[in-house]
Amino acid sequence: MQINFHKFLCAICLLTTTLIAGCSGGGADTPKLGQVSGTITLDGQPLTQASVTFQPQSGAPSVGMTDASGKYELAYTPDTKGAIPGQHTVRISKMGEPGSPNDTEDQVPAKFNQNSKLTAEVKEGENTVNFDLDSKAK
Template sequence: MRFACVSVLLFVSVGCWGTGSPPLGAVTGIVTLDGKPVSGARVTFQPRDGGRGSVGMTDAEGKYKLNYRQGEPGAVVGLHSVSITTAERESRDKDSKPSESRESIPNSYNEQTTLTAEVEPGGTEIDFPLDSKAKSMAPVVSFSGKSVKASEH
């Protein structure tokens, strides 16, 4: 009888399996441009070793939180390229023209990004103090409070 109970439990536990996501680490932070918080910016983390990236949008205080998928916050653990953009390619109102003119962040932070960030298991807080006059210089990015020089491509 005890044996029967144990074997039933084993049977049940064998039936459970994971969802197949790679290891994720939670990422939050604040995006500022010349010291002022940027709202409505799309922050995209792209893993350097390939795979699905994570996206977050900044709120009025410039705070973002990355989502890997809906209901799965975080980003793949490891080194990421980061791009930050405010251009809205899709009009919310379906009959208005989409515009890319809203871009207020220099090119070197989005399409030709040189920003990188390391996502660690557990929680990582990564702030992006951006500079509107930045060209292709490597910007200074702070990881978890400490300032680190971001590496170039």
């Protein structure tokens, strides 16, 4: 049985978010959320099957996964779309294809994930947050 690593990673992120939200009260105590979607490109091409994480300064993160055209939508929990309003650090990551020689290497430069300086402001209501990443820019 072959596991799709990208779906597995997204499931782990959503599970972690759910557990964090559950530990902080969750359910009826879900904070007001802004709906967040957008498109991510890397070097001018849609970034497909990438994990997107918005980490607020305090509270649970929201996560999403890009589709074939680089579009994503954030989820606060598996059943609730959105992100906490406020300033967020954004991390974008994409692992190599399962079974390939680079399946454990992130295909996105570290400056956009573990060393990310990407930020976004989420407001209540609809938010469109696009990222046009350039792997060669400093």
